[in-house]
Amino acid sequence: MQLMKVGKISETVLKSCVLTQIKSKNDNVKNGAGVGSDCAVFACGDAFTAVCTQMMEIRSSEDVGCVMARAAGGVVCCGAKPVMATIAMLLPIYIEGEDVKRHMQEADEAAAEMGIQIAGGHTEVSRSVLTPCMTVSVMGQVLSPIMPGRARPGQDVVLSKWIGLEGTVRLAARQQKELTKRYPLSMIEKAIGFKRYLSIIPEAATAAKSNVGAMHDVSGGGIYAALWELAESAGVGLSVDLKKIPVKQETIEICEFYGLNPYELSSGGCLLMTADNGENLVQDLKAAQIPAAVIGTITEGNDRIVINEEEKRFLERPKTDEICKMM
Helix, strand or coil, X not given: CCCCCCCCCCHHHHHHHHHHHCCXXXXXXXXXCECCECEEEEEECCEEEEEEEEEEECCCHHHHHHHHHHHHHHHHCCCCEEEEEEEEEEXXXXXXXXXXXXXXXXXXXXXXXHCCEEEEEEEEECCCCCCCEEXXXXXXXXXXXCCCCCCCCCCEEEEECCECHHHHHHHHHHCHXXXXXXXXXXXXXXXXXXXXXXXXXXXXXXXXXXXXXXXXXXXXXHHHHHHHHHHHHHCCEEEEEHHHCCECHXXXXXXXXXXXXXXXXXXXXXXXXXXXXXXXXXXXHHXXXXXXXXXXXXXXXXXXXXXXXXXXXXXXXXXXXXXHHHC
């Protein structure tokens, strides 16, 4: 028996073992499961409801905020405003009640910052679990949803903030003691402080008002995975300039310390967008105090190319997130 890799399952397994088994249909569902589609959308009266579910092992308090932000991010990529969340926790038998209390306090704080309410869920203890696992479903409403697959040839590819934010926060929080043997404590604390950037609600709201084409949150697998999924969902190609992809120096330092690739590191906190005029979208985002840059273009065909000065490389199907090497 061949063991699977830790982390998000491969696209091949997703297609052959998961998506092909989903045969039930309902006319009210307007967007269902698919590659690059993290959010379900269904009709609800005169409006639409968007739902996104994310799961994460909780190894530090920062992980709670990360999984909350991921779930909300999937919803806002459909143009919806997050309203409520449900949380399910699967806990190991040795966990203390105070730890459970702290996780819920952290979840509620994250929800409050995003303007949503925790409205229900389930909590259970299992002998089979070694690390607490939290599953978050966020729901929102929208009158005219932005569906996946709207990227079109000729559009610019725009990225908000910086790649690797989520992975940097989680690594700095978990490995603080080890990292401070090489780097100043102030640098590690600054890296942990990047958690204030994890919500993509502000840029998604701005982009939705600025005639955005498609939106895709950059989370597990990093920017390379997100670029592939953005193109795959629309059946298009793309060309991206590696030098134009913004990344924090703290992310580079931590990745170098552990031999990780920052372009394949979980990057919750930044948003991929397409637009007919990317520079106009960048200016709209900057006016809202959100850093952004045009990093490439959508192209005809299926070639997904990353250019690094004179070198060109083809994107591969998404790999396991680099942070999984640290688990």
